Amino acid sequence: AQSVAQPEDQVNVAEGNPLTVKCTYSVSGNPYLFWYVQYPNRGLQFLLKYITGDNLVKGSYGFEAEFNKSQTSFHLKKPSALVSDSALYFCAVRDDYGQNFVFGPGTRLSVLP
Amino acid sequence: KAGVTQTPRYLIKTRGQQVTLSCSPISGHRSVSWYQQTPGQGLQFLFEYFSETQRNKGNFPGRFSGRQFSNSRSEMNVSTLELGDSALYLCASSLVGTPEREAFFGQGTRLTVV
Numbered sequence: 425a426q427s428v429a430q431p432e433d434q435v436n437v438a439e440g441n442p443l444t445v446k447c448t449y450s451v452s453g454n455p456y457l458f459w460y461v462q463y464p465n466r467g468l469q470f471l472l473k474y475i476t477g478d479n480l481v482k483g484s485y486g487f488e489a490e491f492n493k494s495q496t497s498f499h500l501k502k503p504s505a506l507v508s509d510s511a512l513y514f515c516a517v518r519d520d521y522g523q524n525f526v527f528g529p530g531t532r533l534s535v536l537p
Numbered sequence: 538k539a540g541v542t543q544t545p546r547y548l549i550k551t552r553g554q555q556v557t558l559s560c561s562p563i564s565g566h567r568s569v570s571w572y573q574q575t576p577g578q579g580l581q582f583l584f585e586y587f588s589e590t591q592r593n594k595g596n597f598p599g600r601f602s603g604r605q606f607s608n609s610r611s612e613m614n615v616s617t618l619e620l621g622d623s624a625l626y627l628c629a630s631s632l633v634g635t636p637e638r639e640a641f642f643g644q645g646t647r648l649t650v651v
Contacts, residue, residue: 456636456637458639460642465644465647466644466645467541467543467627467642467643467644467645468627468629468642469642470639470640470641473637473639475637514580518636519636520636521636523568523570523585523587523592523593523634523636524570524582524585524593524595525570525572525580525582525640526582527572527579527580528579529579530579530580
């Protein structure tokens with residue numbers, strides 16, 4: 425069975441500083457990994473995904489994520505945080521056979537001015 | 538290009554009633570999935586439809602059902618509502634039904650059961 429862990433409920437970072445939101449996963453077979461962001465009273469917005477190939481994936485709004493197979497991690501990063509990045513972030517995984525996402529519990533990011 | 542549209546945005550229902558939620562996917566998308574989001578349980582998969590066929594179902598009671606029409610629009614129905622069904626229900630659409638595809642989510646329908 426697939427599972428996703430996001431070990432931090434809350435991450436606080438000062439504007440202009442780099443941010444990292446952590447994600448680890450468990451899946452049999454090849455992992456297909458995704459990051460989504462949710463703003464208040466909104467649906468989820470796709471940020472980026474890892475399918476295969478380069479371990480560093482670049483996505484929307486300056487976000488990137490690093491896939492590490494040995495550590496089964498897929499951490500989300502941004503070099504310089506903006507106040508507008510404050511939101512709820514979800515990591516999700518599918519396996520080779522999965523039709524549905526398995527989501528992590530979410531991490532609330534607060535970027536302080 | 539229009540995004541995923543969910544209607545209604547907000548609903549208040551009484552215990553024991555039933556409710557139908559609607560989702561119009563992005564034009565051309567054939568896969569539609571439904572998720573329930575609650576503060577306690579997070580995001581949980583309900584079911585997925587592809588070309589009018591239910592391909593996968595999450596661990597929810599039979600009170601939760603869905604369908605997909607030939608134009609890819611989807612509905613989900615919850616019968617005999619319980620207080621615990623209060624949640625944000627999210628619909629997501631994808632162009633194809635393969636694992637590497639990203640999904641695009643609607644803004645959700647917030648259901649409150651009183």
